Amino acid sequence: MPTLFDPIQAGDLHLPNRIVMAPLTRNRSPNAVPRDITATYYAQRASAGLLITEATAISHQGQGYADVPGLYGTEQLDGWKKVTEAVHARGGRIVTQLWHVGRVSHDSLQPDGQPPVAPSAIAANTKTYLIDAQGRGSFAATSTPRALRAEEIPGIVHTFAAAARNAVETCGFDGVEIHGANGYLLDQFLKDGANHRTDDYGGTIENRARLLLEVTxxxxxxxxxxxxxxxxxxxxxxxxxxxxxxxxxxxxxxxQLAQLGLAYIHVIEGATGGPREVEGRPFDYQALKTAWREAGARGAWMVNNGYDAELAERAVESGEADLVAFGKPFIANPDLVRRLREGAPLNAWDKATFYGGGEQGYIDYPALG
Structure with a gap:
């Protein structure tokens, strides 16, 4: 039976182990440009079977938080190229997560101070992260969005594809992950709580899934x-x-995705960063995986949310998952793969340094030895 530490082929990606670093927003890219410490951060964690970068905006319109990176400007692409070179020099594999936040944004982060865009003009009861002129970070309520016009939607699809091409051909990423989760734009179109459209992108399941499938x-x-x-x-x-x-x-x-020959599907089980079972929202993840396989998919099945070493090993050995993504443990443990393999204790993370700042809480966590 497979273990966490066995290699696996996921589409075109040959991975030396089943341990994945999940995408983790760190807000350390002023002007959306990854810095030299970003290259150090990812290179330190290159022993993961696969690194998935923090969510990276496909356009200025796709931005929703201060100091998160982008894939739409020359300086941004040059910054990411340093990252991929540093990771590859350590023998790692890295993909970038393509992101459009939709309504989870603030007017001050949008081009010309315009409102964010969404499937429908429904504000999200959530917060974003802003940094003021003095460099102080704080959380603020998101702005009310405007509904995307039907004629604008092909442009969104084109921008996702252009960002993917930039990532692979210019920056040297081994691949890309499309962010279709966590209440951002593609997820907003999928779910009827945010999508009240009456055109070809709203109403039925087929219509609400249309944008995600077109983008993919x-x-x-x-x-x-x-x-x-x-x-x-x-x-x-x-x-x-x-x-x-x-x-x-x-x-x-x-x-539908099973027919596209993807490298993997990455499923968050339960509440992102919270309980694995959401009260009042039951869901059968094994039925979901069965539907994917029965439709002919060969790609890897990646699970995420609240996994420790024991739970991850059990998921892989039982065949419930091919890959397991770890989030916060990778923040504090650049050598997480070794620690899991050896059963070594884990460093504790400092929540106060998750978002924004410099080297502290970013590249100064110690590795074993």
Missing amino acids: RAVADAVGHGKVGIRLSPVTPANDITDSDPQPLFEYVVR
Whole structure:
């Protein structure tokens, strides 16, 4: 039976172990440009089977938080190229997460101070992270969005594909992960709590899934289907997102995705960064995986949320998962793979340094020895 430390092929990605570093927003990229310490941060963690970068905006419009990186400007691409070179020099594999936040943004972060965009003009009851002129960070309520016009939607699809091409061809990433989770734009279109449209992108399951599937096909065509993963979160309440009946919605989505030859699907089980079972939101993840496989998918099944060494080992050995993503443990433990392999104690993370700042709480956590 497989273990966490066995290699696996995920599409075009040959991974030396089943331990994945989950995408983790760290707010350390002023002007959306990754810095030299960003390269150090990811290179320190290159022993992971796969590194997934922090969510990275595909456009200025896609930005929703201060000092998060982008993939749409020359300086941003040059910054990411340093990151991939540093990771590859350590023998690692790294993909970037393509992000459009939709309504989870603030007017001050948008081009010309315009309102954020969304499937419908419904404000999210959540907060974003802003940094003032004195460099002080704070959380603020998101702005009310405007509904995307139908004629604007092909441009969103094109921008995702262009960002993917930038990531692979210019920056040297081994692939990309599409962020379809956590209440951001693609998830907003999927779920009826945020999508009240009456056109071809609203109403039925097929219509609400249309944008996510169009984006995935375009990205896969741009960089190669075996270099693409996608992240989904069926029942998370993150960023005020809800759906009245997520089981048939997501089983439809994965059956359609199964036909695209993707490298992997990355599923957040339960509430992102919270309980694995969300009260009042039951969901059958094994039925979801079965739907994916029965539809012909060969890509890897990645699970995420609250996994420790024991739970991760059990998931892989039982066949419930092919890959397991770890989030906060990777923040504090750059050598997490070794620590899990040896049963060594883990460093504790400092929550106060998660968002914003410099080297402290970013590249100064000690490795074993």
